[in-house]
Amino acid sequence: MSSPNHSTSHSTIERVSVFGPTLRFKGELKAQEDIKIEGRIEGTIEHQQRVIVGSKGEVVAKVNASAIDVDGRVQGDMVAKKSIKVSQSAVVRGNLRAPSVSITEGANFNGGVTMESNAGSSGPSTTGASSR
Numbered sequence: 001m002s003s004p005n006h007s008t009s010h011s012t013i014e015r016v017s018v019f020g021p022t023l024r025f026k027g028e029l030k031a032q033e034d035i036k037i038e039g040r041i042e043g044t045i046e047h048q049q050r051v052i053v054g055s056k057g058e059v060v061a062k063v064n065a066s067a068i069d070v071d072g073r074v075q076g077d078m079v080a081k082k083s084i085k086v087s088q089s090a091v092v093r094g095n096l097r098a099p100s101v102s103i104t105e106g107a108n109f110n111g112g113v114t115m116e117s118n119a120g121s122s123g124p125s126t127t128g129a130s131s132r
Helices: none
Strands: 016-019 024-031 035-038 039-048 050-053 059-072 073-075 078-086 091-093 096-098 102-104 108-115 127-130
Touching: 035 039, 039 050, 096 102, 102 108
Parallel strands: 016 035, 024 039, 035 050, 039 059, 050 059, 059 073, 059 078, 073 091, 078 096, 078 102, 091 108, 096 108
Antiparallel strands: 108 127
16 A cells, blocks of 8 residues: 655756666766766766776776775776775775775775865875775
């Protein structure tokens, strides 16, 4: 039985575009909604929302987004306005810049980390890191 008080508002529905595991894309990708990548993307990604690199995803690109979550493979620098999260299953080769950076133990990461309140500014609080 459904509740008569239950309503779905358009403002609470998340829009997520998914690039499936068989899709390949080369070029410049721009979008306004969240995106989950399970295929392969080469080039640049300029995003206003969250970019999720799924466990089957492979990105060879510079990524600029509001937030970035990585479960798959990324080769290239990433800049986020809010946060970057690198999970245990991730393989990342590149520099990370965001106010909040989280690299889970067990992640395969090789690059530098810059954490600053404004990811677009040029203030060095950089840490070089290599994790396996």
